[in-house]
Amino acid sequence: MTHAHSAHDLLLRANKITKQFGGLTAVNEVSVDLRKGEIHAVIGPNGAGKSTLTNLLTGDLPLTSGHVTLNGQDITGWTPEKISRHGMGRSYQKTNIFRSFSVWDNVRLSAQSRSQPMPFNPLAWLQQASHMADVNKRAERALELAGLQNRRQAMAGAASHGEQRQLEIAMTLATEPQVLLLDEPLAGMGLAEAESMVQLLLRLKPLHAMMLVEHDMDAVFALADQLTVMVNGQVIASGLPADVRANEGVQAAYLGEDH
Amino acid sequence: MSDAHAPLETLPRSLKILLGAALLALAAFPFVGTDYYLQMVTRMMILAIFAMSLDLLQGVTGLVSLGHAAYFGVAGYALAFLTPPGEPVSLWWTLPAAVGASALLALIIGFLVVRTHGIYFIMVTMAFAQMVFYAFFDNKVLGGSDGLYINFKPEAVLFDLENKTVFYFFTLALMLLVYLFLRRLLWSPFGRALAGIRVNEHRMRALGYGTFNHKLAAFTLAGALAGLAGFLWGAQSGYVNPELMGFHMSAHVIMMVILGGMGNFAGAIVGAFSFEYLLHVFKDLPQVAGFHLGKHWQLWMGLFIVALVVLAPRGILGLLASLLKDKSEKQGTQP
Amino acid sequence: MDFVNFLIQLLNSVQYGLLLFMLAAGLTLIFGIMGVVNLAHGSFYMLGAYLAWSLAALTQSFTLAIILGTLLSVLFGLLLEWLLFRHFYKRDHLDQVLLTFGLIYVFEEMRSILWGDDVHGVTIPDVLSASIPLTETLSYPVYRLFMSGVCLLLALGLYLLISKTRLGMKIRAGAFNHEMTEALGVNIKLIHALVFAMGVGLATIAGMVAAPVSSVYPNMGSQVLIMCFVVVVIGGIGSVKGALIAALLVGLVDTFGKVLLPQVAGMLVYVLMAIVLLYKPEGLFKN
Numbered sequence: 001m002t003h004a005h006s007a008h009d010l011l012l013r014a015n016k017i018t019k020q021f022g023g024l025t026a027v028n029e030v031s032v033d034l035r036k037g038e039i040h041a042v043i044g045p046n047g048a049g050k051s052t053l054t055n056l057l058t059g060d061l062p063l064t065s066g067h068v069t070l071n072g073q074d075i076t077g078w079t080p081e082k083i084s085r086h087g088m089g090r091s092y093q094k095t096n097i098f099r100s101f102s103v104w105d106n107v108r109l110s111a112q113s114r115s116q117p118m119p120f121n122p123l124a125w126l127q128q129a130s131h132m133a134d135v136n137k138r139a140e141r142a143l144e145l146a147g148l149q150n151r152r153q154a155m156a157g158a159a160s161h162g163e164q165r166q167l168e169i170a171m172t173l174a175t176e177p178q179v180l181l182l183d184e185p186l187a188g189m190g191l192a193e194a195e196s197m198v199q200l201l202l203r204l205k206p207l208h209a210m211m212l213v214e215h216d217m218d219a220v221f222a223l224a225d226q227l228t229v230m231v232n233g234q235v236i237a238s239g240l241p242a243d244v245r246a247n248e249g250v251q252a253a254y255l256g257e258d259h
Numbered sequence: 260m261s262d263a264h265a266p267l268e269t270l271p272r273s274l275k276i277l278l279g280a281a282l283l284a285l286a287a288f289p290f291v292g293t294d295y296y297l298q299m300v301t302r303m304m305i306l307a308i309f310a311m312s313l314d315l316l317q318g319v320t321g322l323v324s325l326g327h328a329a330y331f332g333v334a335g336y337a338l339a340f341l342t343p344p345g346e347p348v349s350l351w352w353t354l355p356a357a358v359g360a361s362a363l364l365a366l367i368i369g370f371l372v373v374r375t376h377g378i379y380f381i382m383v384t385m386a387f388a389q390m391v392f393y394a395f396f397d398n399k400v401l402g403g404s405d406g407l408y409i410n411f412k413p414e415a416v417l418f419d420l421e422n423k424t425v426f427y428f429f430t431l432a433l434m435l436l437v438y439l440f441l442r443r444l445l446w447s448p449f450g451r452a453l454a455g456i457r458v459n460e461h462r463m464r465a466l467g468y469g470t471f472n473h474k475l476a477a478f479t480l481a482g483a484l485a486g487l488a489g490f491l492w493g494a495q496s497g498y499v500n501p502e503l504m505g506f507h508m509s510a511h512v513i514m515m516v517i518l519g520g521m522g523n524f525a526g527a528i529v530g531a532f533s534f535e536y537l538l539h540v541f542k543d544l545p546q547v548a549g550f551h552l553g554k555h556w557q558l559w560m561g562l563f564i565v566a567l568v569v570l571a572p573r574g575i576l577g578l579l580a581s582l583l584k585d586k587s588e589k590q591g592t593q594p
Numbered sequence: 595m596d597f598v599n600f601l602i603q604l605l606n607s608v609q610y611g612l613l614l615f616m617l618a619a620g621l622t623l624i625f626g627i628m629g630v631v632n633l634a635h636g637s638f639y640m641l642g643a644y645l646a647w648s649l650a651a652l653t654q655s656f657t658l659a660i661i662l663g664t665l666l667s668v669l670f671g672l673l674l675e676w677l678l679f680r681h682f683y684k685r686d687h688l689d690q691v692l693l694t695f696g697l698i699y700v701f702e703e704m705r706s707i708l709w710g711d712d713v714h715g716v717t718i719p720d721v722l723s724a725s726i727p728l729t730e731t732l733s734y735p736v737y738r739l740f741m742s743g744v745c746l747l748l749a750l751g752l753y754l755l756i757s758k759t760r761l762g763m764k765i766r767a768g769a770f771n772h773e774m775t776e777a778l779g780v781n782i783k784l785i786h787a788l789v790f791a792m793g794v795g796l797a798t799i800a801g802m803v804a805a806p807v808s809s810v811y812p813n814m815g816s817q818v819l820i821m822c823f824v825v826v827v828i829g830g831i832g833s834v835k836g837a838l839i840a841a842l843l844v845g846l847v848d849t850f851g852k853v854l855l856p857q858v859a860g861m862l863v864y865v866l867m868a869i870v871l872l873y874k875p876e877g878l879f880k881n
Binding site for chain 2: 060079126132
Binding site: 261317323327370371375376377378379381382383385390396397434506517544555558560561562563565568569572590 | 691877
């Protein structure tokens with residue numbers, strides 16, 4: 001699979017980003033490009049720095065050095081909320097939902113962030129959140145994409161693991177981001193659920209630039225247009241999946257393991 | 260916050276009916292109660308407003324402030340400073356001025372403390388409130404430890420606040436207004452965001468919410484409403500002293516909110532009434548075998564609080580709700 | 595301010611700071627390791643002072659009073675930990691705040707019932723009652739140097755315990771990861787009890803040692819508790835080093851503030867805390 005890359009497609013560029021914790025270099029001069037219509041998978045053994053990389057891109061961790069550009073804007077040093085509003089969405093490996101709210105309320109609250117009035121505006125204190133039409137529309141769409149329409153009344157904390165993973169994605173989609181950073185969306189899923197998720201990700205692909213951190217190699221090779229392999233904080237190979245797969249260094253370091 | 264404190268945002272219908280009946284009783288009370296009890300219930304309603312203001316911060320947003328009394332006391336003092344010794348002052352500008360003073364103080368302190376989390380937040384809110392306490396306690400200019408007197412109730416022109424029954428209904432009206440306002444706010448986009456912050460602030464930030472500003476707004480609004488209560492307290496009692504801003508007052512209002520049940524504002528009202536009533540009961544305990552039980556009311560209150568924390572973390576309304584167990588009521592419907 | 599006065603104020607600052615450290619160290623350890631906030635921590639300080647007063651009167655020996663008093667308080671602290679506190683390590687901060695606030699009430703009343711509401715003095719033992727002359731007119735009390743000495747010794751002991759002993763290692767491990775430490779065979783319940791006892795002991799000794807200087811009076815615990823909180827916030831929760839530096843800072847700001855800017859002296863420490871909050875909301879030495 002080859003793609004003609006054009007400058008328009010490039011939505012996120014991480015340029016030689018590094019993260020040091022005291023003496024430990026968790027992420028070492030990693031560069032990643034995310035283009036619209038592409039899924040860029042990042043794989044590597046545990047402790048390779050994949051989660052740290054994700055957290056650097058979302059603004060949860062400050063960079064030690066390097067730059068990140070989102071939609072043409074340098075977002076280095078921005079707060080997570082500012083980055084999110086600028087078009088980034090992120091789903092978590094460890095389900096990070098509002099457990100005591102219903103499934104619908106989870107997605108609705110996520111969608112509401114894009115229509116949130118200024119907190120110090122007294123008029124906004126008298127509005128009814130459930131009557132915000134644009135919010136409801138966005139939430140409904142995200143709910144449908146994730147396939148949770150029939151579970152909207154369920155308490156999020158009481159839903160099944162697979163449903164919670166779907167909710168994870170729904171919440172991320174409800175803010176209508178252009179860039180999606182997905183942290184192990186298939187984690188803990190059974191065969192049928194994983195297949196649904198893969199189909200969902202393929203449906204999302206044309207409209208988003210996606211980075212996928214995953215351990216499920218079958219899914220990775222079914223989905224990825226670009227593949228980056230990280231070991232010990234460094235990129236040891238990056239490019240088309242077929243090429244990376246053939247790379248001997250990668251085979252030795254990582255892909256040699258059984259799955 | 261743990262599930263033990265998961266708030267009863269939506270009240271079951273049976274509970275709402277009970278509360279409606281209580282409201283009617285409150286409206287009818289002045290016609291059957293004596294002066295002494297009229298004063299007591301007025302005071303309870305003022306504390307109910309105070310408790311509701313904390314519920315916004317604690318029950319809804321999940322911010323445990325150990326210094327909320329600072330904003331309560333400051334407004335009372337504002338009225339004291341604005342009332343000349345020889346004549347009353349107009350209600351219509353002193354009320355907003357006092358509330359504004361509390362709001363401003365809350366905004367300033369909030370800006371400093373809202374950036375902290377968890378136990379830090381608890382400690383710094385307490386510390387700044389103590390700072391305010393000592394500012395008044397140590398300075399004769401501000402009244403010192405003796406406090407200040409307010410010789411006349413504010414003048415309303417349209418009605419006479421010196422009349423105890425009129426003052427009672429004025430307070431009742433304000434309490435109702437605050438309740439309705441806060442219920443409305445709870446289901447507004449702002450209120451929903453605050454609830455989200457309570458449940459999972461990290462995710463709220465990741466979703467793009469400016470949680471600092473939301474918390475600051477909640478802190479300021481809660482301070483303003485506490486100021487409303489403080490103004491009424493000063494007006495009713497005619498006397499303010501630094502204890503109104505003290506640690507004990509802050510702890511008492513936390514207790515009221517816990518006692519009643521957090522997150523729905525009705526619990527705050529129930530808690531305020533119950534706590535004040537309990538205080539009276541403990542203070543009025545008789546002498547038994549030479550040991551004056553009432554004098555040591557703090558002991559009974561302390562033991563009661565310990566028992567409450569261990570046995571009934573969701574407060575009175577929580578207990579009632581599980582007892583009444585309205586099965587036909589669905590979660591998620593609005594009042 | 596001339597040099598001698600400066601020296602006196604400096605010594606006072608250090609003495610006050612070290613006293614605060616004794617209390618803050620216990621509080622920050624208990625919170626850092628068990629995650630429980632204890633508003634009644636000041637009550638142990640008060641307990642110490644009252645025990646010093648009554649035991650000194652009973653035994654006519656200050657030394658004996660301190661030993662006995664510490665023993666009694668630690669036992670009391672252990673009882674409290676076993677009965678109440680250990681069930682609250684996993685609970686909300688709010689529950690802990692309420693519980694310990696209720697305890698403050700109970701302790702204040704017990705104090706009132708057992709010892710009454712009057713203010714009492716504790717006499718400085720003769721051997722420590724001298725003063726070191728600094729100039730013709732000014733001298734510095736030996737007792738205050740003794741206070742600083744005791745606090746310094748205990749601080750050193752705490753440092754050695756935490757960083758150089760196996761017990762200290764277990765304590766630090768427990769703060770880091772309960773389950774893992776337990777899995778490795780360490781009796782985490784015992785560690786918690788020990789840490790709690792240490793905190794109580796430090797607070798009590800502080801109260802005892804301070805009693806002759808500060809007098810013994812109702813509510814003395816709450817006043818010192820606030821300063822303690824300020825120290826922990828500035829220093830950083832869980833950091834004993836932070837508590838020491840913050841305590842000395844607070845001691846300096848408060849003491850010199852009272853001398854140089856008496857009108858705003860009471861506010862200065864809070865201004866210091868506000869400044870720290872603006873730049874380091876989690877304290878100077880976050881653990």
